[in-house]
Amino acid sequence: MWNQVYDPTGSAVLSTILAAIPVLILLGLIATNVVKAHIAAIIALIIANLIAIFIFTMPAAMSIRATILGAITGFFPIGWIVLNVIFLYRLTVEKGQFEKLQQTIGSVTDDRRIQLLLIAFAFGAFFEGASGFGTPVAVTGAILIGLGFSPLAASGLSLIANTAPVAYGALGTPIQGLSQVTGIDPYLLGAMVGRQLPFFSVLVPFWLIWVFAGRKGMMQIWPAILVTGASFAISQFAISNYINPWIVDIGASLISMACLIGFLQVWQPKEVWTSPKLRGHDISDDGTLKEAKPIVRPSRAEIRAALTPWVIVCVILLIWGTGFFKSAVNSWAVWNYPVPGLDKMIAKMPPVAPGPTPEAATFSFTWLSYTGTGMFIAAVLSGFAMGFTPLAMLKTYARTIKLCAYSLITIAAMLALGTLTRLSGIDSTLGLAFAATGVFYPFFGTLLGWLGVALTGSDTASNILFGNLQKVTSEQLGLSPILMGAANSSGGVMGKMIDAQSIVVASTATGWFGHEGSILRFVFWHSIVLACLVGVLVTLQAYVWPFSAMVVIQP
8 A cells, every 4th residue: 555645855835846747848848839749748647657656656566557547548438439529520521411510500690600609609518518528629619610710710719618518517427526525415516516607607608709709799799699698507507506417508508509599580790790710810720811601501401411410419428428327237338447556555645535545546448338439329320321331431430540549649648647646646736735825725726626627637537636625625724615616616617628638629620630739829818817717706605795695505
């Protein structure tokens, strides 16, 4: 048994700096485009191993096993989802159905700003709720590219839009994970998150259009933005507080889309914005002038054909996301592999845990219940519906693997880094630095959730990583553990746009390989500012009436 060490140098400041080095190197290499994203991830992973072994005293055998476990976890489930989303996308492109889908969505409105509201925000939120784990960015990024948006616009704007729904993604998986590590009722945590994020569900659509079209362009369609954001926010609050935290995104996104489409029947902007150019970018990212694509009105038969693959996806992913389905198939379609020499051989120590707590290190190969498996089945069924032969689909799948190879390597390296930092205690050292902020902890505790998602690429992982630390620290400081547990998840959603996995998914979906640094630079400050705003709200809820009256109380 090896006990984690959180201050190996005897200096909290120096230990924190050393713990931050792998993350800083990773973000720095990606942002500066010094090397490709997969090389940057591998370099950061090697450095993390050296720090874990030689600074944090983690046995080398454990460090290597943790790295391998994380790499495999990176492919299952994250890489498995990305691969099959791109597979479905390529099938629809080859049959011309994706172009028809773009025309169908474009026929709702010619205005590019409203297309962003409908696709990046509302439609993306539906996929976040149904599956999460990169699916919404992959789908919406690909659709926006097809509508004529530049790769930077399609990638960056999809990442910004995919924030407010993240805490309830994959049928509430982040809330469930937070509940498991804190012991707090998931309904209470979901309700508290539902009293934080609705403010940002209204703000983010305005922010999205401001980034794309500027203040003037945003103000020209403010009624449509308000309808989209307010309908989502009200639904998000109502469902999370009065129904359950599992169907929040699905219900809110469908209501938001319906309200926006209905509103467009009685209101249209005076000036229709047909240019897909991103504000401040006179040329597209490939160096050519980007002109608006003419909108072709498809027939009803073409619309049905274009929507069929995505209807199949929605139905299957909704089934795959239910607890009933997962419980039914995981009773037999599962392989649990406790990693020898690692599983329960590492102990979390106080103050991160109440006492020595063994860390599980088990790879659960739930091959049938993976969201990626559902996506694969949906893609195959859609392929048959579109007239593909098995051999043709096999050839397309081979081309998809080749296309996604570097992205899969990057994702595996990112998860390896996240797993290693968790098991070595490096992440806890960073967390304790935030916990030392005293009265300012509501603000910095929120940023801890942001850091967790930036590190791991998952709000669920961030909640599991720091959820118990949030509970312990808040109780020591006399704060509500429900408030700070929820703050970890709410702050984390703003880190989703800068985590390396999401950026790689975006670059893969838009075909903009090798430009991950450009995407990171584009979204980085938006991520920090929005995370700080969440921190301000949580601070107000902790100390200032009437915001403090919004805090959910443990019954």
